[in-house]
Amino acid sequence: MSVLGGGSHGSQPTRLVGEQRAGVRPGLTVAERPLLDVRDLSVSFATTGGVVRAVDGVSFALQRGEVLAIVGESGSGKSVSAMTLMGLTRGPNTTIAGSARLDGGELIGASEAQLRRVRGAQLAMIFQDPQSSLNPVYRVGDQIAEQIRAHEPFVSKARALARAGALMERVGIQRARERVRCYPHELSGGMRQRVMIAMALSLGAKVLLADEPTTALDVTVQAQILAQLKQLREQEDLGIVLITHDFAIVADIADRIAVMQAGRIVEQGPAREVLHEPRHAYTRSLLEALAPPARRVVRAVKDEPLLEIEDLRVSYGGRGRRAVRAQAVAGVSLTVGAGETLAIVGESGCGKTTLLRSIARLVQPTGGAIRFGGADLLRARGSELAALRRGLGIVFQDPQSSLNPRRRIGGTLERALQARGAGRADARARAVELLERVGLSSAYAARYPHELSGGQRQRVGIARALAGEPRLVLLDEPVSSLDASIRRGVLELLVELQAQLGCSYVLVSHDLTTVEAVADRIAVMYGGEIVELAGARELLEHPTHPYTQQLLAACPRLPGGVRSSGWMDSETSRGTLPGSCGA
Amino acid sequence: MARPLPALAGGPAPRAEPVSDARTRRSSWIVWFLLRRAASLVAVLFAITVLTFLIFQAIPDGDPALRMAGRLASPQQVRDIREQWGFDKPIYVQYAKTMEKVLDGSVISYTQQINVEQEIVRDLPPTISLALGAGVIWLVFGVLFGLLSAVYAGRFLDRLLSVIALGGISMPVFFLGAIMLYWLGYEWGLLPLGGYVGLTVNPWEWLTHMLMPWVALSVVSIGVYSRVLRANVLDTMGEDFVRTARAKGLSRRRVLIRHVLRNSLMGIVTLWGLDFAWVIGGGAILVESVFNLGGVGQYAAQSIGRLDVPPVMVITMLVACAVVVLSAVVDVVYALLDPRVRLS
Numbered sequence: 001m002s003v004l005g006g007g008s009h010g011s012q013p014t015r016l017v018g019e020q021r022a023g024v025r026p027g028l029t030v031a032e033r034p035l036l037d038v039r040d041l042s043v044s045f046a047t048t049g050g051v052v053r054a055v056d057g058v059s060f061a062l063q064r065g066e067v068l069a070i071v072g073e074s075g076s077g078k079s080v081s082a083m084t085l086m087g088l089t090r091g092p093n094t095t096i097a098g099s100a101r102l103d104g105g106e107l108i109g110a111s112e113a114q115l116r117r118v119r120g121a122q123l124a125m126i127f128q129d130p131q132s133s134l135n136p137v138y139r140v141g142d143q144i145a146e147q148i149r150a151h152e153p154f155v156s157k158a159r160a161l162a163r164a165g166a167l168m169e170r171v172g173i174q175r176a177r178e179r180v181r182c183y184p185h186e187l188s189g190g191m192r193q194r195v196m197i198a199m200a201l202s203l204g205a206k207v208l209l210a211d212e213p214t215t216a217l218d219v220t221v222q223a224q225i226l227a228q229l230k231q232l233r234e235q236e237d238l239g240i241v242l243i244t245h246d247f248a249i250v251a252d253i254a255d256r257i258a259v260m261q262a263g264r265i266v267e268q269g270p271a272r273e274v275l276h277e278p279r280h281a282y283t284r285s286l287l288e289a290l291a292p293p294a295r296r297v298v299r300a301v302k303d304e305p306l307l308e309i310e311d312l313r314v315s316y317g318g319r320g321r322r323a324v325r326a327q328a329v330a331g332v333s334l335t336v337g338a339g340e341t342l343a344i345v346g347e348s349g350c351g352k353t354t355l356l357r358s359i360a361r362l363v364q365p366t367g368g369a370i371r372f373g374g375a376d377l378l379r380a381r382g383s384e385l386a387a388l389r390r391g392l393g394i395v396f397q398d399p400q401s402s403l404n405p406r407r408r409i410g411g412t413l414e415r416a417l418q419a420r421g422a423g424r425a426d427a428r429a430r431a432v433e434l435l436e437r438v439g440l441s442s443a444y445a446a447r448y449p450h451e452l453s454g455g456q457r458q459r460v461g462i463a464r465a466l467a468g469e470p471r472l473v474l475l476d477e478p479v480s481s482l483d484a485s486i487r488r489g490v491l492e493l494l495v496e497l498q499a500q501l502g503c504s505y506v507l508v509s510h511d512l513t514t515v516e517a518v519a520d521r522i523a524v525m526y527g528g529e530i531v532e533l534a535g536a537r538e539l540l541e542h543p544t545h546p547y548t549q550q551l552l553a554a555c556p557r558l559p560g561g562v563r564s565s566g567w568m569d570s571e572t573s574r575g576t577l578p579g580s581c582g583a
Numbered sequence: 584m585a586r587p588l589p590a591l592a593g594g595p596a597p598r599a600e601p602v603s604d605a606r607t608r609r610s611s612w613i614v615w616f617l618l619r620r621a622a623s624l625v626a627v628l629f630a631i632t633v634l635t636f637l638i639f640q641a642i643p644d645g646d647p648a649l650r651m652a653g654r655l656a657s658p659q660q661v662r663d664i665r666e667q668w669g670f671d672k673p674i675y676v677q678y679a680k681t682m683e684k685v686l687d688g689s690v691i692s693y694t695q696q697i698n699v700e701q702e703i704v705r706d707l708p709p710t711i712s713l714a715l716g717a718g719v720i721w722l723v724f725g726v727l728f729g730l731l732s733a734v735y736a737g738r739f740l741d742r743l744l745s746v747i748a749l750g751g752i753s754m755p756v757f758f759l760g761a762i763m764l765y766w767l768g769y770e771w772g773l774l775p776l777g778g779y780v781g782l783t784v785n786p787w788e789w790l791t792h793m794l795m796p797w798v799a800l801s802v803v804s805i806g807v808y809s810r811v812l813r814a815n816v817l818d819t820m821g822e823d824f825v826r827t828a829r830a831k832g833l834s835r836r837r838v839l840i841r842h843v844l845r846n847s848l849m850g851i852v853t854l855w856g857l858d859f860a861w862v863i864g865g866g867a868i869l870v871e872s873v874f875n876l877g878g879v880g881q882y883a884a885q886s887i888g889r890l891d892v893p894p895v896m897v898i899t900m901l902v903a904c905a906v907v908v909l910s911a912v913v914d915v916v917y918a919l920l921d922p923r924v925r926l927s
Contacts, residue, residue, distance in 0.1 A: 088829055120832035127823060146831070
């Protein structure tokens with residue numbers, strides 16, 4: 001397949017599924033019928049605001065043992081497509097058209113009873129958040145057994161449970177036979193997703209629809225789950241439809257990639273081609289967005305430290321003698337200079353968020369000291385604390401839940417300003433100023449959070465943090481709930497704001513990719529302690545601690561060849577640095 | 584800087600969680616929890632009896648000796664009564680004496696000089712019959728109507744049930760009771776006109792006598808419960824695990840009962856426990872009076888009218904016990920329904 005021009009056409013022809021069927025894929029005979037054959041699938045929902053076309057003429061095919069990745073931003077209709085195949089979007093307000101054949105059997109027009117026999121047995125699905133996807137009140141083994149017995153009613157409960165244990169073992173859960181009796185909350189996130197996969201495999205399904213299966217997981221766990229899926233594809237000849245917003249994770253698992261935008265597949269083809277020679281402008285823009293902004297130059301940090309943390313300890317747990325106290329932060333010491341960005345990286349449960357919250361005085365540490373601008377932050381009370389807090393701004397992870405849904409954006413900002421002593425009229429003027437500072441027009445002041453996109457909401461979150469003209473801004477996973485394609489813009493904004501305002505950042509993230517673009521120094525946390533702290537470049541290029549190395553290795557990355565295809569600045573000369581992961 | 588961490592050697596998943604047997608862990612929790620609750624019950628009873636006692640001391644014109652002596656009594660007679668009943672003693676001595684009698688079961692009411700505890704033991708069966716029967720009725724019908732409403736949300740059945748529920752909630756018990764007594768009891772003669780017959784005396788009579796009180800008491804609660812459950816069920820239906828259950832190929836009924844309803848019942852359990860305790864403690868005064876059941880509520884109402892401290896004390900303690908015990912039961916049931924809940 002040759003590269004067709006530079007993509008100056010407004011309407012790029014999609015790579016037709018027909019081409020694939022005609023045998024473009026090597027080793028595929030013309031006569032072979034695809035395992036899953038979706039043609040012209042359209043889904044629209046009738047809402048009070050009119051008919052919404054979520055999926056608009058989508059066609060794709062999946063062969064046995066093949067991984068098809070459907071990549072798109074949130075709202076592009078990729079999840080709706082998968083749910084429609086499962087018959088989960090049916091309802092009085094839904095109109096579904098087109099055809100979807102699984103091994104020759106039509107899914108779209110199938111009766112509910114027919115579909116029920118297909119669901120779980122031939123066509124299985126796993127979801128984004130394994131925690132909420134498992135019923136919290138039943139043991140995981142029972143939940144798997146329930147599915148087995150729903151399709152094979154003559155299997156005894158004990159027999160089904162034994163099969164559940166064997167399945168859990170097969171998907172890499174250690175001590176699976178004991179863990180059959182665990183409740184979902186007693187398992188880690190990775191194990192929960194493995195349970196979901198075990199459930200999906202329990203009846204020998206031919207096709208697995210994986211809807212953002214690793215988005216809610218830590219990087220190292222994500223790598224394990226992806227490896228697991230890959231292994232299943234090879235061993236069981238399972239066809240996998242992997243739905244994701246993140247190109248980086250599909251690079252080494254997908255055979256073919258379909259890119260979705262606004263309900264349509266705009267480009268479809270073998271993974272290498274789509275990644276190396278993207279034809280459609282939208283695909284190119286998605287790939288470009290993945291390149292992080294140029295890594296920040298090493299800057300001279302002023303001598304005077306703004307924030308000093310000494311041997312900070314935070315424990316959680318019950319009171320009383322018998323209580324077991326868990327140390328979330330176990331003796332952390334660090335300093336942040338004026339105008340510096342310190343990134344704290346680690347996986348969930350490593351204590352990074354607790355550390356950040358102690359700085360904001362949202363958590364009371366059990367030991368150690370925090371000095372902010374020379375003042376003792378932990379002992380400050382009353383007006384002194386209020387004054388210190390004015391010098392702090394916080395940006396939270398999920399902009400959707402951290403903005404009051406019933407208050408207009410302007411109102412939220414005005415309140416933040418008033419809380420820091422601004423008068424009413426003054427607050428109004430400055431709210432608009434703040435909005436413009438984060439790249440939103442003054443018109444947004446009159447809108448409600450739900451009228452904004454995720455990226456815009458996070459910009460509002462940043463604007464709110466800047467209300468008190470803080471000297472230090474605490475950023476708790478500021479981009480991890482955003483689509484990969486809009487992360488870059490928010491990160492660039494943060495860098496820009498820092499240059500204008502000269503404030504310091506403490507940025508907490510589970511993702512080294514986020515961090516490398518903005519951090520001067522990076523601290524890696526593990527089990528409540530900082531295991532490695534070094535300049536960003538040094539740490540990413542020469543990680544010394546095994547855990548840091550492991551984190552870097554787990555980062556999904558696009559294949560090296562992609563870099564030379566010109567979608568990324570070659571000036572950044574990243575070469576094969578491990579630090580360019582996820583980019 | 585790079586200190587090796589022992590847990591890291593094993594591979595990328597260093598979390599080693601113990602897989603202990605959840606069941607044994609939970610049952611020992613329950614024992615500890617119940618012991619702690621029993622201790623708190625003692626504290627609650629002490630506080631509530633002191634308060635009740637003090638309130639009656641503070642009521643103007645509440646001097647029990649004057650009331651017992653009657654309107655035409657001489658000062659000497661009043662003094663005698665005071666001395667005889669110990670009303671001249673300091674207040675804490677009076678409290679201690681009263682409590683002593685309450686606890687050994689010999690407390691006597693001021694105005695009628697009847698043993699209070701015997702009276703309450705006599706009044707408990709109707710009240711417990713009322714609470715149990717009505718409790719079951721409002722739970723079953725509340726859940727049933729709520730579930731139906733949620734399943735048919737927005738459609739005719741849902742609207743119809745909402746109207747009925749609202750009607751039930753706004754129906755005063757004395758009005759509904761009077762209507763039922765008039766038509767079912769008087770005009771058509773289907774059911775007896777009030778009163779109580781013991782279950783052991785005549786089960787059929789017991790049932791016919793209790794039927795109207797049960798319905799009268801349940802109607803409001805059915806309305807409330809069905810609205811609460813409807814909202815809970817609709818919330819739960821949007822949960823991810825319900826989507827998973829459907830994706831597993833389970834039948835609609837199974838998804839609804841096992842996955843949706845089970846997770847929606849939590850709020851109802853709390854509500855039910857407290858409402859039940861309220862009825863046991865004589866909260867259904869109106870129903871008991873309208874149908875002349877002679878239950879604890881009726882007794883409480885009469886005693887308060889007479890400013891008769893001992894019965895009020897005992898009934899207050901009964902209410903406190905019922906509330907504390909039932910909320911402990913609710914917490915245990917809650918923990919059994921939801922394994923994430925720890926009893927503490």
